[in-house]
Every structure is written in structure tokens, then in C-alpha cells.
Amino acid sequence: xxxxxxxxxxxxxxxxxxxxxxxxxxxxxxxxxxxxxxxxxxxxxxxxxxxxxxxxxxxxxxxxxxxxxxxxxxxxxxxxxxxxxxxxxxxxxxxxxxxxxxxxxxxxxxxxxxxxxxxxxxxxxxxxxxxxxxxxxxxxxxxxxxxxxxxxxxxxxxxxxxxxxxxxxxxxxxxxxxxxxxxxxxxxxxxxxxxxxxxxxxxxxxxxxxxxxxxxxxxxxxxxxxxxxxxxxxxxxxxx
Amino acid sequence: xxxxxxxxxxxxxxxxxxxxxxxxxxxxxxxxxxxxxxxxxxxxxxxxxxxxxxxxxxxxxxxxxxxxxxxxxxxxxxxxxxxxxxxxxxxxxxxxxxxxxxxxxxxxxxxxxxxxxxxxxxxxxxxxxxxxxxxxxxxxxxxxxxxxxxxxxxxxxxxxxxxxxxxxxxxxxxxxxxxxxxxxxxxxxxxxxxxxxxxxxxxxxxxxxxxxxxxxxxxxxxxxxxxxxxxxxxxxxxxxxxxxxxxxxxxxxxxxxxxxxxxxxxxxxxxxxxxxxxx
Numbered sequence: 001x002x003x004x005x006x007x008x009x010x011x012x013x014x015x016x017x018x019x020x021x022x023x024x025x026x027x028x029x030x031x032x033x034x035x036x037x038x039x040x041x042x043x044x045x046x047x048x049x050x051x052x053x054x055x056x057x058x059x060x061x062x063x064x065x066x067x068x069x070x071x072x073x074x075x076x077x078x079x080x081x082x083x084x085x086x087x088x089x090x091x092x093x094x095x096x097x098x099x100x101x102x103x104x105x106x107x108x109x110x111x112x113x114x115x116x117x118x119x120x121x122x123x124x125x126x127x128x129x130x131x132x133x134x135x136x137x138x139x140x141x142x143x144x145x146x147x148x149x150x151x152x153x154x155x156x157x158x159x160x161x162x163x164x165x166x167x168x169x170x171x172x173x174x175x176x177x178x179x180x181x182x183x184x185x186x187x188x189x190x191x192x193x194x195x196x197x198x199x200x201x202x203x204x205x206x207x208x209x210x211x212x213x214x215x216x217x218x219x220x221x222x223x224x225x226x227x228x229x230x231x232x233x234x235x236x237x238x239x240x
Numbered sequence: 241x242x243x244x245x246x247x248x249x250x251x252x253x254x255x256x257x258x259x260x261x262x263x264x265x266x267x268x269x270x271x272x273x274x275x276x277x278x279x280x281x282x283x284x285x286x287x288x289x290x291x292x293x294x295x296x297x298x299x300x301x302x303x304x305x306x307x308x309x310x311x312x313x314x315x316x317x318x319x320x321x322x323x324x325x326x327x328x329x330x331x332x333x334x335x336x337x338x339x340x341x342x343x344x345x346x347x348x349x350x351x352x353x354x355x356x357x358x359x360x361x362x363x364x365x366x367x368x369x370x371x372x373x374x375x376x377x378x379x380x381x382x383x384x385x386x387x388x389x390x391x392x393x394x395x396x397x398x399x400x401x402x403x404x405x406x407x408x409x410x411x412x413x414x415x416x417x418x419x420x421x422x423x424x425x426x427x428x429x430x431x432x433x434x435x436x437x438x439x440x441x442x443x444x445x446x447x448x449x450x451x452x453x454x455x456x457x458x459x460x461x462x463x464x465x466x467x468x469x470x471x472x473x474x475x476x477x478x479x480x481x482x483x484x485x486x487x488x489x490x491x492x493x494x495x496x497x498x499x500x501x502x503x504x505x506x507x508x509x510x511x512x513x514x515x516x517x518x519x
Contacts, residue, residue, distance in 0.1 A: 003360070004356050004358050004360040004361045004364065005313060005360075007356045007358075007391055007392055008311075008312070008313060008342060008345060008355070008356065009313075009345060011353060011354075011356075011391060012342075012344075012345030012346070012349065012353065013345075015349060015351075015353065016345075016349065024391050025391060025392070026389040026391050027389065029453075029454075029457070030388040030389040030457070031389060033388045033453065033457075033459055034351070034353060034388065034389075037351045038349050038350070038351045041350050041351050042350060045350070070349075072347075073346050073347035074347060075344075075347045075348045075349075075350070076347065076348065077348070078279050078306075078307030078308070078317055078320045078348065079279050079280075079282060079283060079307075080277075080279055080280050080306075080350075081280075081283075081284060083350070114286060114287075115283075115284045115285060115286060115288060116285050116286065117283060117284070117285030117286075117289065118285055138285075138286070168286060172286040172287040172290065173287075
């Protein structure tokens with residue numbers, strides 16, 4: 001093979017698909033170095049990002065998954081922290097148990113929050129909406145069909161509605177909090193920038209109770225989230 | 241006339257797992273500058289941005305790119321280049337280097353694959369380097385990579401490297417360990433190779449340890465201590481070209497930081513000794 005472009009294509013394919021292309025006329029053990037380097041590098045990167053998924057799937061299955069991802073050739077991002085994002089987009093299109101997709105989504109959400117570039121809400125922004133709850137800008141409210149936190153070595157987690165708040169606190173530490181369904185609904189509305197009093201009214205109506213009945217537990221939750229660093233500022237009462 | 245990058249002495253490749261040790265009191269003693277891969281830091285906020293700022297506030301920084309795919313055929317990533325350009329200015333980066341290799345073909349592979357040593361490849365990669373330099377509005381340096389195979393070879397490695405440097409009018413990031421590893425793997429004299437390099441194009445250097453796959457096959461893993469033959473080769477480089485600013489690279493199998501700093505000071509001693517001999 002003399003054409004540089006063809007030659008490069010053949011070399012890339014031999015490495016990506018771990019096959020020995022005779023037309024390259026290279027020593028197998030030397031080609032194997034590249035096949036190993038490329039796979040191990042990607043395996044290491046994704047193992048770092050998807051520790052729980054790897055443990056729950058088992059090494060052999062996870063290796064197969066990384067190999068399939070490598071062969072898919074979908075990687076476009078030059079940024080190493082984004083490879084796990086491209087992997088997730090690809091993985092959710094692949095056939096797999098739903099809990100695996102959910103676990104992967106959870107792990108990637110943690111990475112995205114950990115690295116996000118963001119500014120904390122300014123005093124002016126807080127003052128302009130005093131009846132709103134102001135959250136850490138690096139935050140994700142997630143709901144799953146499976147209790148993904150119970151996934152362990154080779155064990156699928158039980159099917160059980162699961163709500164998790166993931167966020168970065170003012171010390172730039174990634175934190176998570178398990179929520180019940182009512183807290184999830186409360187935070188989902190508040191994260192859409194609705195005022196606390198409106199949110200309490202909406203929730204109370206949907207639950208068929210008076211809004212003052214849910215005000216106290218809601219204020220307790222928000223106070224707790226403020227202590228933990230998910231909430232930056234909140235009204236002192238729900239106006240109910 | 242030699243114009244090295246605007247850093248002096250011996251630097252260390254900044255790796256995440258070393259950071260907390262480096263940030264401890266006295267952690268950076270003896271290290272003159274740091275090198276980092278922009279693809280590991282661009283667009284990162286939070287604790288990563290804080291750490292980067294800690295280092296760039298205190299030390300000169302050089303950047304060593306990994307994903308530009310200079311030797312590849314996929315279109316150059318101008319979004320990456322725009323980000324790199326902004327990053328270099330924001331952190332007052334003293335030099336930006338990349339690899340004389342390709343790292344993708346229909347999607348990235350995230351490793352350094354050898355460009356076939358052919359005339360056609362020289363033209364191709366030199367053109368891409370020129371485009372990058374025009375876009376960045378500054379010269380870049382390219383690294384002589386370690387390679388384990390050279391399919392359909394038309395040119396020797398030194399002919400290939402020198403032809404690219406000349407045609408692209410770019411600088412060289414001289415990887416001393418790679419010269420040593422390649423000289424063993426491809427049976428040539430490393431001193432002879434060094435002697436043919438254009439001194440005026442050298443920006444800075446790398447030094448590292450490597451793994452022995454077989455008697456005649458060494459792999460540039462950056463996962464082992466420096467060995468004496470590589471330090472001796474560094475001495476040969478410094479005697480010939482002067483005290484090239486040099487980065488110690490270590491990518492895994494990390495020893496305690498004190499051991500890496502001992503290697504930094506070993507390199508510095510060789511560098512200083514060569515300077516005394518030259519004066």
C-alpha cells in the first residue's frame with residue numbers, strides 16, 4: 001500500500017477493530033501495542049467516569065461495552081471530560097437493561113455538575129426575586145424507575161421510583177440527596193423559577209390539601225438544603 | 241541561534257493525581273514550570289478551575305495538546321483551536337506543542353498513531369500545521385513521537401521530522417525519551433539522530449521513563465522511572481543545544497512526589513553540568 005491516505009485509514013481501522021490488515025505489512029506484535037494502548041486508554045477513561053456501572057455490570061461486560069463504543073467511531077469531542085457524555089448519548093441508544101441506562105445517566109450527571117462552569121447567583125439576582133428559591137447553579141434533579149444506588153457487583157437494583165438531587169455546594173463539592181416523591185415535585189417546580197407561594201398552592205391543590213399543611217415540611221426541606229449548600233437563598237416563609 | 245520557549249530549567253507534567261501533593265507546603269520546590277494538556281482543562285469550572293488558577297498564578301505554563309489530530313485526515317477542529325487560542329492567552333501560556341501523529345480517523349481514538357513516513361504525508365501534515373499556526377497567530381512546536389511501526393516507509397524518521405519542520409516552518413518539542421525508544425526499536429544511533437536536528441527550531445524538551453516490551457521493543461508508557469541512558473542522551477542534547485527547558489512526564493504508576501522531584505533535580509543537574517561545560 002503506497003497511498004498515504006489509504007494507509008492511514010487501514011492503520012486506524014486495524015486499531016479500532018482490532019484486526020490485522022495484511023496489506024499494511026507490519027509486525028503483529030507492533031500493531032498489537034497500538035490496539036492495546038487505544039483500548040486501554042478508553043477503558044481507563046470510561047472506568048473512571050462510570051465506576052458504579054462497571055462494578056454493577058462486571059468487568060467483562062463493561063469491556064465489551066467499551067469495545068463496542070470504540071468500534072462505533074462516534075467520538076468527536078477533543079475534551080477528555082466530555083468523552084463520558086458522548087458515551088452516554090451512545091449507550092442509551094444501545095439495548096441494555098433500563099437500570100444500566102439509568103445508572104449511567106446518574107454517573108454522567110455527577111461528572112457534568114462537577115465540571116460545570118457557572119457563577120453563583122448575585123445579590124442583585126436574589127433581591128430581584130425575593131419570593132423565589134435560589135439554588136446552586138450546578139444542579140440536577142433526577143428521577144429513575146430503579147433504585148440505582150442499590151446496584152452492586154453483578155446485582156441489578158430493585159425496581160422502585162427513585163428521586164435524587166445532585167448538586168455542587170459552595171465548596172465545589174459534589175453532593176447528592178435522596179428525595180421522596182413530594183419533595184421531588186416541590187423542587188421540580190421551584191427549579192423552574194416559580195415563586196415559593198405559587199408552588200405551594202399548586203402542590204396543595206394537586207394533593208387535595210390546604211397549602212398551609214405542606215408549608216412546614218417544605219420549609220424544613222429548604223432549610224436543610226440551604227444548610228447543605230444546594231439552596232443559596234429562600235424566603236423565610238411560604239406565604240401560605 | 242537557539243531560541244527556546246520562555247521557560248527555564250525543568251518542569252513537571254501536571255497530572256490530577258499529583259495536585260494535592262503539589263499544593264501542600266513546599267510541594268512544588270525545585271519545579272520551575274508546569275506543562276498541561278489543554279484538553280484536560282478547557283471549559284472546566286469548579287474545583288478544576290480553582291486548581292488550574294492556583295498553578296497558573298504561581299508558575300509559568302506550557303501546553304501540550306493531545307486531540308488536534310495534526311496528522312489525520314478528519315477536518316481540523318476549529319472549535320478546539322478557538323478554545324486553545326483563548327486558553328493560551330488567558331493563562332499566559334509560554335508555548336503550545338502538539339504531536340507529529342494522528343489520533344483519529346472517522347472519530348477520535350485518543351492515542352498517538354504514527355503518520356506514515358512518506359512525502360505525501362509531509363505535505364499533508366505541514367499544511368495542517370501552517371493552518372493551525374495562522375489561526376493561532378503564533379508558531380507551535382511538534383513532538384517527535386515514539387512509533388512502533390512505520391508502514392510503507394519512504395523517508396527515515398529524521399528526514400520526515402526535518403521535512404515537516406521546514407515545510408511547516410514550525411518548532412520542535414524534542415522528546416528525548418522518544419529518541420531513545422525509537423533508536424532501540426528501529427535500530428539507529430540516537431546521538432546521530434540528535435546531531436541532525438535543527439537547533440534553531442527547538443522549543444523545549446520532554447523526558448520520561450518507558451517500558452520494555454521485549455529486548456528490541458520498548459514502549460513509551462511514561463509509567464516508569466527515568467533510566468540512565470535517557471539521562472545521558474539528555475546530557476548529549478544539552479551539550480549540543482544548550483539548556484533546553486525540559487518537562488518530566490509521568491502518566492501512571494505514580495511514585496511518591498518526592499521521587500519525581502528527585503528525577504526533576506537529576507535532570508536539572510545534568511542540565512547545569514552541560515551549561516558549565518559549554519561556558
